[in-house]
Amino acid sequence: MDINKEKNIIRKQIKYIKSKLNAEDKLLLSKPIILNLENNNDFINSTCILAYWSMNDEVNTHAFVQKWSSSKDIYLPVVKGNMLEFRLFTNINNMEKESEFGIFEPKGKILKDYTIIDLAIIPGVAFDNHNNRLGRGLAFYDKILKSIDAKKIGICFNFQILDIIPTENTDIKMDMIISSKP
Structure with a gap:
């Protein structure tokens, strides 16, 4: 089977599972994941982080970003x-809703020097036991992550988290996957 077809099948399967969860369920499921992230040594020792403002089908990062932005520089995608x-x-008042994807985006200063990043916290549709990541199919993160040396x-x-997902040479591996598993 064609690799793009395989990836799209996985995307549809995960989307279906997520569709069965309401906003309250996703928020509840997000809490132990965020706690595991906050207890991670790489996070604890970082001062400049790439993160994301979650969409409604992702691990909720809203409270996390707001909480830690007072003590760490947190850059979000636009x-x-x-x-x-x-x-x-x-701060939350310095965000605006982007029209194409309906994502809230910050209006703060643009990150120009990626070498200052200590840690990148990345969403995905699926991950596997080999730290491979499957995104939404637009390669937004793969294009930028190839030039970031941070964890x-x-x-x-x-x-x-699946046993294995199909990958291509342009797919960027994660150094670690954090879920609610200890």
């Missing part, structure tokens, strides 16, 4: 055409 740029999160941590719900 969609620019077919690329991502990262902007500093300052890359994927965060996800337990059902998003």
Whole structure:
């Protein structure tokens, strides 16, 4: 089977599972994942982080970003055409809703020097036991992550971790996956 077809089948399966969860369920399932992330040494020792403002089908990062932005520099993605740029999160009032994907994006300063990043916290549709990541299919993160030397941590719900997912040379591996598993 064609690798893109395999990836799309997995995307549809995960989307179906997520569709069975309401917002309250996802928020409840997100809490132990965020706690595991906050207890991770790479996170504890980081001062400059790439993260994301979660969409409604992802591990909820809203409280996490707001909590830690007072003591760490947290940069969030902003969609620019077919690329991502990262902007500093300052506060919830400095966010605006992006029209194409309906994502809230920060209006803070643009990150120009990726060498200052200590840690990248990355969402995904699915991950596997070999730290491979399957995204939404637009390669937004793969394009930017190839130029970031910082540790890359994927965060996800337990059902998003599969034994193996199909990969291509352009897919960027994570250094670690954090879910609610201890």
